[in-house]
Amino acid sequence: MPEGHTVHRIARQLTLDLVGRPLAVSSPQGRFAAAAARLDGHVMESASAVGKHLFCAFSSGDVLRVHLGLYGAWDFHGRLTPLTPGEAAWGSLGAPRLRRAVRMGEDERESPADEGGLVAGVPHDDGPFPPEPVGAVRVRLASNTTVADLRGPSACEVLDPDEAAAVVARLGPDPASETDLDAAGAEVVRRLRARGVAVGQLLMDQSVVAGIGNIYRAELLFRARLDPWTPGRQVPAEVARALWDDWARLLPDGIATGVMLTREDLTPDERRAALTDRTLRHWVYGRAGEPCRVCGTPVVVEDMAARKLYRCPRCQTRP
DNA sequence: TTCGCATGAGAAA
DNA sequence: TTCTCCTGCGAAT
Numbered sequence: 560m561p562e563g564h565t566v567h568r569i570a571r572q573l574t575l576d577l578v579g580r581p582l583a584v585s586s587p588q589g590r591f592a593a594a595a596a597r598l599d600g601h602v603m604e605s606a607s608a609v610g611k612h613l614f615c616a617f618s619s620g621d622v623l624r625v626h627l628g629l630y631g632a633w634d635f636h637g638r639l640t641p642l643t644p645g646e647a648a649w650g651s652l653g654a655p656r657l658r659r660a661v662r663m664g665e666d667e668r669e670s671p672a673d674e675g676g677l678v679a680g681v682p683h684d685d686g687p688f689p690p691e692p693v694g695a696v697r698v699r700l701a702s703n704t705t706v707a708d709l710r711g712p713s714a715c716e717v718l719d720p721d722e723a724a725a726v727v728a729r730l731g732p733d734p735a736s737e738t739d740l741d742a743a744g745a746e747v748v749r750r751l752r753a754r755g756v757a758v759g760q761l762l763m764d765q766s767v768v769a770g771i772g773n774i775y776r777a778e779l780l781f782r783a784r785l786d787p788w789t790p791g792r793q794v795p796a797e798v799a800r801a802l803w804d805d806w807a808r809l810l811p812d813g814i815a816t817g818v819m820l821t822r823e824d825l826t827p828d829e830r831r832a833a834l835t836d837r838t839l840r841h842w843v844y845g846r847a848g849e850p851c852r853v854c855g856t857p858v859v860v861e862d863m864a865a866r867k868l869y870r871c872p873r874c875q876t877r878p
Numbered sequence: 879t880t881c882g883c884a885t886g887a888g889a890a891a
Numbered sequence: 892t893t894c895t896c897c898t899g900c901g902a903a904t
Contacts, residue, residue, distance in 0.1 A: 562885055611886075629886045630898040653885095695898080711898045713886065765887085772885045819885080844885090865892075866886090 561627050561653045563770020564813030566608040567735050568642060569633050569652045573606035575640040576705040583701040587692035594717040595698060597621060610730045610769025614723055622723040627653050628713025636690050638704040733769040734807035735814060744803040751791050751799045758794050759787025760864050774844045777869045778821035779805055781842040786877045787870055795878050843869040
């Protein structure tokens with residue numbers, strides 16, 4: 560999925576263009592029709608992200624919770640405010656949607672493949688407004704000027720505020736939604752070191768620390784030069800803390816750029832190139848068999864809890 | 879045109 | 892651990 564940075568970007572886009580207005584809420588696909596009717600016509604008062612969960616609070620008192628899972632994405636149409644002032648807006652946030660670049664005309668450039676979608680001018684697409692829903696749109700949130708279409712989410716439900724709070728309570732700290740990063744870090748260290756499970760698995764456990772997915776997991780562990788198979792209990796406190804601190808650095812960068820660029824060794828020019836060339840972005844993720852960028856040893860891929868785990872068998876060691 | 883895979887995670891066994 | 896949700900891309904056919 561879309562790891563945590565993407566969901567924060569979605570929350571920001573919704574905040575910029577749909578929050579504070581009464582919205583037409585519908586379910587073109589039909590699977591969310593009854594719940595959509597409850598929200599329809601109400602004002603979206605806030606949109607926020609915790610880990611990979613998106614929460615949209617409505618004036619009716621209802622909270623829309625969305626989790627994109629592996630396939631989900633939001634497609635935006637109509638007027639869009641660039642998330643970064645001066646830059647183009649993103650038409651699609653979530654799972655890869657490269658093909659949309661073909662659909663949407665000429666003066667677009669392809670967005671970073673990692674994030675899918677395309678970058679276009681603002682407004683970023685032509686044609687009648689609102690556009691006809693394309694494919695299975697679970698939820699459409701529409702103002703007079705902006706449409707957000709949700710497709711393929713693994714979770715999409717209406718909760719009351721207490722239920723939404725209960726979801727958040729089950730999550731570990733998210734650096735982008737915590738006010739006290741130091742205290743949150745201490746809690747993550749405690750949770751990481753409380754179990755004998757492999758640290759590679761613990762970083763993916765959303766109840767330990769929220770928002771990390773398979774790419775950030777692999778990259779954080781490489782950056783720490785830590786063997787992912789090290790049991791959590793054997794990770795020294797300072798190493799666990801460094802993992803959190805590193806996550807707290809990478810996440811804001813990912814939110815700002817929309818790209819999971821995890822290499823701190825790049826020159827500014829190389830960094831610019833890496834924003835559009837995925838083969839330059841990562842230390843180990845997706846690089847099975849290719850030489851480690853530090854020592855040249857072939858990067859290894861193996862299964863960990865049914866997910867692909869990438870690591871350098873030489874650089875990443877046990878404490 | 880078909881098939882396998884993917885940035886995820888809850889349920890079932 | 893395995894299944895399932897369910898979407899789109901890209902490699903293979």
